[in-house]
Amino acid sequence: MTTDVDLSTAVIQQFPSATPRASLDCPALNVPAGDALAVLRHLRDARGFDFLMDVTAIDWSAGQSPRFTVVWHLYSSVNHNYVRLAAACASDSDPAMPSATGLWAGADWHERETYDLLGITFTGHPDLRRILMWEGYPYFPLRKEFPLAGLPAELSDPEITAETRTGLIAAPMAGGPFVATPGEPMGDAEPRAKDEAWNEKHEKPE
Numbered sequence: 001m002t003t004d005v006d007l008s009t010a011v012i013q014q015f016p017s018a019t020p021r022a023s024l025d026c027p028a029l030n031v032p033a034g035d036a037l038a039v040l041r042h043l044r045d046a047r048g049f050d051f052l053m054d055v056t057a058i059d060w061s062a063g064q065s066p067r068f069t070v071v072w073h074l075y076s077s078v079n080h081n082y083v084r085l086a087a088a089c090a091s092d093s094d095p096a097m098p099s100a101t102g103l104w105a106g107a108d109w110h111e112r113e114t115y116d117l118l119g120i121t122f123t124g125h126p127d128l129r130r131i132l133m134w135e136g137y138p139y140f141p142l143r144k145e146f147p148l149a150g151l152p153a154e155l156s157d158p159e160i161t162a163e164t165r166t167g168l169i170a171a172p173m174a175g176g177p178f179v180a181t182p183g184e185p186m187g188d189a190e191p192r193a194k195d196e197a198w199n200e201k202h203e204k205p206e
Contacts, residue, residue: 007047007083015039026082033070036087037098040072043085044103048078055100055110057118061144067092068120072100089120099125117142 008027012018017035021028031039043049053073060067066088074083089095099122100107111122112131119140122128129135134156139146155161 007081011039011042011047014042021084021086023084026084028084028086030086030088033087033090033097036070036072036085037100037103039085040074040100040103043074043083047083048076049074049081049083050077051075052100052104052106052110053082055107055114057095057114057120059118059142059144062092065092066090068095068118070097070114070120094121095119096121096123098123099128101125116140119143 008020008029011029012020015031015035015038018029018031018039021030029039051074053075054071056071056073058069058071060069068089069086070089072085074085075081076083087097089097095118097120099111101111101122102124108125108127109131111125112128114120115122115125115128116130116132117140130137133139133141136156138153139151141150155164155166
């Protein structure tokens with residue numbers, strides 16, 4: 001079985017542009033965006049990483065450059081090892097990365113989710129469109145500037161807007177991280193316990 005050190009060393013020898021990436025759990029590498037697909041193909045075909053577990057991204061915030069880093073999580077059903085690969089997007093204002101759908105069909109939905117929530121375009125994707133928010137939604141909810149409370153936006157269906165007589169209501173804390181004061185039980189810190197769900201039946205008391 002290939003060890004973490006052996007794997008990282010072998011990949012770097014094959015792709016000198018790759019560099020080690022800090023990781024506490026599994027081997028991880030940084031690569032330039034232009035080499036990402038070649039390294040992914042090498043990991044799949046030569047190293048047995050046949051399962052694409054996830055494609056996601058990091059927004060380091062608007063003041064950082066490069067701002068966006070795409071991350072692939074791979075697993076080998078042969079060696080039962082994990083590896084993480086990361087590549088920074090060249091543009092901060094129009095982030096893009098080559099699509100891995102030609103290597104793993106499952107990349108389709110992962111890339112659509114990353115596009116939907118972070119606004120990263122995957123070039124070569126066969127059907128890149130939003131998967132959670134509706135087409136035409138003006139924001140990317142996982143970008144750092146998107147507030148936890150959400151942002152009002154017009155609903156996509158005019159019939160729903162007419163029925164509810166409202167646009168999209170911002171959702172303080174709904175689905176977000178728990179916020180507990182010191183000593184407060186985490187169960188009491190849930191959004192539901194704090195009556196902060198967007199679909200509450202009654203107005204939140206002052």
